[in-house]
Amino acid sequence: MTSESRLYKLKPPLKDSDLMPLKIGDKVSITGLMYGCRDAAHKNMVEMLDKGQPLPVDLRGQILYYVGPTPAPKGRPIGAAGPTTSLRMDAYAPRMYDYGVKATVGKGTRAEPVVKSMVKNKAVYLVAIGGLGATLASKIKAAKVAAWPELGTEALWEFKVEDFPAIVANDVNGKDIYKENVKYWAEKLK
Amino acid sequence: MRKAFKDAAKTEVNPQGREILQMISENAEIAEKEWLPICQDTGLAVVYVELGEEVRFDRPGLKEAINQGVSRACKEGLLRASVAKDPLRRGNTGDNTPAIIHIDMVPGDKMKLTVGAKGTGSENMSRMKILTPSAGMEGVKNFVLEVVTQGGSNPCPPLVVGVGIGGNFETVAEIAKKSLYRPLKDKNKDPYYAKLEEDWLKEINKSGVGPQGLGGSTTALAVHIEALPCHIGALPVAVNIDCHAHRHKEAVL
Numbered sequence: 148m149t150s151e152s153r154l155y156k157l158k159p160p161l162k163d164s165d166l167m168p169l170k171i172g173d174k175v176s177i178t179g180l181m182y183g184c185r186d187a188a189h190k191n192m193v194e195m196l197d198k199g200q201p202l203p204v205d206l207r208g209q210i211l212y213y214v215g216p217t218p219a220p221k222g223r224p225i226g227a228a229g230p231t232t233s234l235r236m237d238a239y240a241p242r243m244y245d246y247g248v249k250a251t252v253g254k255g256t257r258a259e260p261v262v263k264s265m266v267k268n269k270a271v272y273l274v275a276i277g278g279l280g281a282t283l284a285s286k287i288k289a290a291k292v293a294a295w296p297e298l299g300t301e302a303l304w305e306f307k308v309e310d311f312p313a314i315v316a317n318d319v320n321g322k323d324i325y326k327e328n329v330k331y332w333a334e335k336l337k
Numbered sequence: 338m339r340k341a342f343k344d345a346a347k348t349e350v351n352p353q354g355r356e357i358l359q360m361i362s363e364n365a366e367i368a369e370k371e372w373l374p375i376c377q378d379t380g381l382a383v384v385y386v387e388l389g390e391e392v393r394f395d396r397p398g399l400k401e402a403i404n405q406g407v408s409r410a411c412k413e414g415l416l417r418a419s420v421a422k423d424p425l426r427r428g429n430t431g432d433n434t435p436a437i438i439h440i441d442m443v444p445g446d447k448m449k450l451t452v453g454a455k456g457t458g459s460e461n462m463s464r465m466k467i468l469t470p471s472a473g474m475e476g477v478k479n480f481v482l483e484v485v486t487q488g489g490s491n492p493c494p495p496l497v498v499g500v501g502i503g504g505n506f507e508t509v510a511e512i513a514k515k516s517l518y519r520p521l522k523d524k525n526k527d528p529y530y531a532k533l534e535e536d537w538l539k540e541i542n543k544s545g546v547g548p549q550g551l552g553g554s555t556t557a558l559a560v561h562i563e564a565l566p567c568h569i570g571a572l573p574v575a576v577n578i579d580c581h582a583h584r585h586k587e588a589v590l
Contacts, residue, residue, distance in 0.1 A: 187427070217377050217417040226415055227368070227377040232458045232491050254458075255491035255550065276360055276549055277458065277493035278582045280376040281368035299429055300377075300417050314551070325490050328552030332351060333545025336554055 152314075160208030161249040163269040169315045171324040175273060177311040181212045181252070183304030185231055188295060189239040192303070196246055203294035203303060207247030212275075213254075215300040216284070225290040225306070227280030230254040233272070237261050244268040252313050256325050266321040273313035274324075286311040338558075338583055339365055341521060345495060345548075345555040354553030358495070361548075361581055376582040379416035380454030382407045382436035385515060389445035400438055408432040419457070439511065451518050453585040459496065462488035465510050465575035477502055477574045478537060484576040485541050485557065490550020493580035496557045497521070498541065501575040504565035513577035516561035518585045525562050534560045 152172045157165060158179045169175070182204065184192070192202055213233050217226030233240075233253030240251060241264035249270050254277035257265075265271060275283060289307040296302055316324045339362060346358040368375040384403050397405070411418060411433040420435070422428035464484045468476045481500055488496075501513030524531040538560045547553025558581075567573060 215377060215417060215419075217374050217379060218415045220372060220415055223371075223373075226417070227374040227379075229377050231378070232461065234491060254493065256489060274490075274549070274551075276357055277490075278376045278580060279360060279364045280378075280582075281371055281373040282360065282364040284373055285367065285371070299431075300419070301429075325550050328351075329489065329545045329547070329550065331545070332547055332552035332554070333543070336350070336543045336545055 157210070157250070159210050159249070161210070162208070166249060166269060166271050166319055169271055169318050171315050171318050171322045171327065173315045175313050175315060177210065177252075177313065178309050179307070181210045181306045181308050181311065182206060182293065183212045183214045183216065183228070183290075183306055185213055185215045185301055186235055187298045187301035188303045189236055189243070191295060193239045193242050196242060202246075204305065206243075208249055210250040210252060211243065211248055212252045212306065214304070216290070216304070217280070217300070219290070223284075225284055225287050228284045228287055228306075229280040230275040230277055230283075232277075233257060240264065244270045256323070257317055262317050262321050262323065265317055266319060269319045271315060271319060272317040274316040275311075275313045283311065338521070338581070341558045342495075342581070345558060349548065349553050349555045351547055351551075351553030353551055354548040354555060357548040357551065358555065374416065375584075376456060376580075377417055378419065378456040378458060378582070379411075379433075380456050380584065381419065381460075382410075382433055383453040383455050383514065384436050384438045385451040385518065386438065386440045387443050387449040388440055389447045390442055391446040392448050399440070403436050403438055404434045407436045408434050439515075448590045449587065450590065451585060451587045453518050455514075456493075456580050456582055459488075459492035459578040459580040462492040463513075463575070463577045465501075465506075465513075465573070467506070468572040468574060470570070470572045472572055474533070477572070478533075478540070480574050481537055481560075481576050482540060482544065484578070486544050486546065488578060489546055492578045493582070494546055494550055494557065495548055495555045495581050497579040497583050498537075498557050498560045499577040499579065500537075500560065500562045501577070502562060502564045502573070503567035504573055505567065505571070506573065508565060509573035509575040510577065512563040512565060513575035516563040517577060517579045517583070519561050521559050527564070530562045530564060534562050537562075
C-alpha cells in the first residue's frame with residue numbers, strides 16, 4: 148500500500164464513531180467479543196430475521212467472524228480458527244449489516260451489494276490473514292457455542308478475543324483494498 | 338513449503354507482503370508447537386493409490402480401509418468435520434468420509450499412497466474449460482492467468498497452481514489435481530512443459546495479486562503442468578488451485 152497504515156483498537160459493541168475514522172489498509176486490534184459463524188448459521192439467522200424473530204444473541208453493534216474452527220484440544224478454548232472465504236456470506240451480509248452488525252471479519256473480496264450496504268450502514272469489512280489457523284486461535288481466550296450446536300463447526304460461536312489482528316479491507320466510504328493494492332502492484336511489476 | 342515461504346519473503350517486493358509471508362512461517366511454527374492444524378480448513382481427503390497388480394486385500398478391502406483411516410484421522414487428530422452429507426440438503430458426515438479415491442493399477446506387489454488434505458477456499462476458485470485447438474499454448478496460458486487473477490485474494494495466495502492440459506472432460510481435472518501433489522521443486526519431465534511452468538510462474542507473479550491478494554510479487558510459489566493426448570477437435574484445460582496450506586504426504590506399503 149502506498150499510504151501509511153495506522154493502528155486502531157476496537158472494543159465491541161461498536162458505534163458509527165468508532166468506524167468513521169478507519170481507512171482501507173489500517174490495522175485494527177480487536178479485544179472483547181466476536182461472534183463466529185459461517186454458511187449454515189447465516190442461513191438460520193437470515194431466515195429468523197425474515198420471519199421477524201429475534202436472533203439467539205443480540206448482534207447489533209457486534210463483529211461477525213467468518214470461521215469454522217477445528218475441535219479444541221485438551222486445555223485449549225478452541226482449535227485452529229482462521230478466517231474463511233467471505234464471498235460465500237455475500238448473499239447474507241447486506242441483511243446482517245441492515246440488522247445492525249457493524250463489522251465482519253473474513254478473507255477475500257466482497258460483492259458490490261455488500262460494499263454498498265456497508266456505506267449505507269456505516270459498517271466495515273476487515274480481513275484476517277487466511278491460513279493463520281494456529282496464530283489466530285491463540286488470540287481467542289474463551290469460546291462457547293451461542294446457538295445451533297447441532298451444526299458442529301458451523302454453529303454460532305461466541306469468542307472472547309484479545310488483540311485479534313485484522314486489516315481494514317472495505318471502509319465506510321466504500322473503498323476496496325484489494326482493487327487498489329493489486330492495481331498498484333500490477334502497474335509496478337510491469 | 339516452509340523453505341518456500343522463507344525464500345519468497347526475500348524476493349517479495351511489497352513490505353506488507355513480506356510481513357504476511359513471515360506471519361505464515363510463524364503460524365507453521367506455532368501449529369507445530371501447540372499441536373494445532375495450520376488452517377482450520379483441514380480439507381477434503383484426496384487419496385491417490387498406485388496399486389500393484391499383485392497386491393491382494395483382506396476384508397474390509399481397500400476403499401473401506403482408506404475411509405476408516407480418514408475417519409480416525411478426523412476424530413483422533415481433531416480435524417474439522419468438513420464433509421456435507423448431500424450437496425443440496427447439506428448436513429455433515431461427521432468424520433470427513435467419504436474420501437475422494439483415485440486408483441491406478443501398476444505392475445508389481447507394492448502400493449503407493451499419496452494423500453492430500455485439500456482446502457476448499459482454493460478449490461472453489463478452480464476452473465476447467467474446453468478450448469478449441471486453435472487457441473494453442475497462448476490460449477491455455479491466458480486461461481491460467483485469468484483464473485489466478487479472478488481468484489485474487491480468495492484462494493489464499495501464495496498458491497500452488499496445478500494445470501491439466503489435454504485428455505477429456507473428466508481426466509483434465511484429474512491430472513490438474515494430481516499435479517499439485519508433485520514435490521514443489523520437481524519440474525515436469527518433458528522440457529517443453531518444464532519451460533512453460535517456469536514462464537507461467539513468472540507471468541502469474543507479475544499479476545500484482547501477491548500474498549493474500551493484498552498486492553505484491555508472490556502470487557504463486559509453483560506452477561505444475563500435466564498433459565495428456567486428447568481428441569483432435571479439443572483442447573481441454575483445467576486449473577486446480579491450492580492455497581499456501583499445501584498439505585500432502587506419500588507412503589509406500
